[in-house]
Amino acid sequence: MKIEFEHIQAAHCENGVTVSLLKNIGVQKITEPLAFGIGSGLFFTYIPLLKVNKGPAFAFRTMPGLIFKRTCRALDITVRRKRFHRKEKAQAYLEDCLQAGHAVGCQVGVYFLPYFPKEYRFHFNAHNLIVYGKDQGRYLVSDPIMEHPTTLSDLELERVRFARGVLSPRGQLYYPVANGPITDELIRKGIRRGIKRNIGDMLHIPGPIAGVSGIRYTGRRIKKWRDSLGLKQAGLYLAQLVRMQEEIGTGGGGFRYIYAAFLQEAFAYYPDDVLMEISSSFTRSGDLWRTAAVQAAGIYKGRLGSQADFDQMGDYLLEIAELERQCFTSLSKIKWTV
Amino acid sequence: MKKEEVPQDPGSLGKVTKELCYATDDTGKYTTELSQGWEVKMGALDVAWQDIAERVAAAKEKVMRRQASPLLYFMELKLMDVAVLAGYTGFWKWQVRRHLRPAVFSKLSERKLRRYAEIFEVSISDLNSVSGHEDRV
Numbered sequence: 001m002k003i004e005f006e007h008i009q010a011a012h013c014e015n016g017v018t019v020s021l022l023k024n025i026g027v028q029k030i031t032e033p034l035a036f037g038i039g040s041g042l043f044f045t046y047i048p049l050l051k052v053n054k055g056p057a058f059a060f061r062t063m064p065g066l067i068f069k070r071t072c073r074a075l076d077i078t079v080r081r082k083r084f085h086r087k088e089k090a091q092a093y094l095e096d097c098l099q100a101g102h103a104v105g106c107q108v109g110v111y112f113l114p115y116f117p118k119e120y121r122f123h124f125n126a127h128n129l130i131v132y133g134k135d136q137g138r139y140l141v142s143d144p145i146m147e148h149p150t151t152l153s154d155l156e157l158e159r160v161r162f163a164r165g166v167l168s169p170r171g172q173l174y175y176p177v178a179n180g181p182i183t184d185e186l187i188r189k190g191i192r193r194g195i196k197r198n199i200g201d202m203l204h205i206p207g208p209i210a211g212v213s214g215i216r217y218t219g220r221r222i223k224k225w226r227d228s229l230g231l232k233q234a235g236l237y238l239a240q241l242v243r244m245q246e247e248i249g250t251g252g253g254g255f256r257y258i259y260a261a262f263l264q265e266a267f268a269y270y271p272d273d274v275l276m277e278i279s280s281s282f283t284r285s286g287d288l289w290r291t292a293a294v295q296a297a298g299i300y301k302g303r304l305g306s307q308a309d310f311d312q313m314g315d316y317l318l319e320i321a322e323l324e325r326q327c328f329t330s331l332s333k334i335k336w337t338v
Numbered sequence: 339m340k341k342e343e344v345p346q347d348p349g350s351l352g353k354v355t356k357e358l359c360y361a362t363d364d365t366g367k368y369t370t371e372l373s374q375g376w377e378v379k380m381g382a383l384d385v386a387w388q389d390i391a392e393r394v395a396a397a398k399e400k401v402m403r404r405q406a407s408p409l410l411y412f413m414e415l416k417l418m419d420v421a422v423l424a425g426y427t428g429f430w431k432w433q434v435r436r437h438l439r440p441a442v443f444s445k446l447s448e449r450k451l452r453r454y455a456e457i458f459e460v461s462i463s464d465l466n467s468v469s470g471h472e473d474r475v
Binding site: 010053117122147164165238246252257264279283287293300 | 339344354355356357358359360361362366367368370372373376377378379381382383385386387389393417418419421422425426
């Protein structure tokens, strides 16, 4: 069995799955940046006490799963979602979906994903891919970060669907069902709501660790890392920050470039010049994140290491925090007319 | 980032797939460009793997000195912690922690050992040796 399906490569797995699944049910207008923006994907948080792969937890995006959920809700699309206790049932349900002609998104862990290069296989459980058929006993898989579709055997798929650890997927699969035509009006509403929610996430979450204040907090902490952690540990922490910011799935610059692209596309629905200006500010923010990454690389590769270098690193983040605060403040001042 | 500035440094991911980046064209409009990889983030990945190698070596040392059972070595080798290992094997976390003690480990039944061996992708007899597994990860 095989469903007509067009593989789309995307920067980020969840956006990619969202776009592909929606295209598959006939929603053509949603691009990756639009899905990211309508789902209010942009975020920052640093949780010092939570450890991921033995380093501190940073995130440049919202919780996994939210982008898909919010985008679908904004477009009045119902999401069927299911988790399983038993592996046999999970597989049977998947085959039923394929028989019924639904391509389905699956949450998987990447550690046992055979087509991933070994260097990228960590116990990370919030990856998403699409299964769109079965041919000669192998599942046809469209993984949005890969250039081409691939295949997985029964056992391989079962293993990644039942990966264990933090955010374990429990065989979770999901697919959208359209309720009515997707009008420009719906998309326009979605954009407005997405931006407003993102303003709240970045500016108004209380406490120091989330949003713009999270970036500022991280910047101030970094300046102390040389003394409090020692050069080696500080290097490890900075490497973790850079990986969360730049690794596959971010589109570069910790998702800031995707958000800038989203604002440009939003301009087509809301012709307000402010959107274009803010878009270029986000491009600058992405560039700054990358400059900071170069500085961090100097530290973890051992080229830099003085307190002045750590101060410089922290100052980059303070500068970014200020820039993004201005961006979201001017977004919040937009008078939404249409 | 301008389209021409998208880094194209050869890296490990580049052998398997190229990744999509968002960048601006001459007119400032956003478009996408495929990237081979970026030296800066490859450095970050190297640092992470170096750290893992060091932890594996330390675990090996501990097992040799009989301060921990070989499970510790395999756990580090597979990048797991007690919670992940407990998840995959179906043991409770306190059981896994107990099995990390050499005296307890040596008395484990074959059935329990098999659960570990399956997850670590080795045979039961291999579970007792801590050398020669590094390059098979």
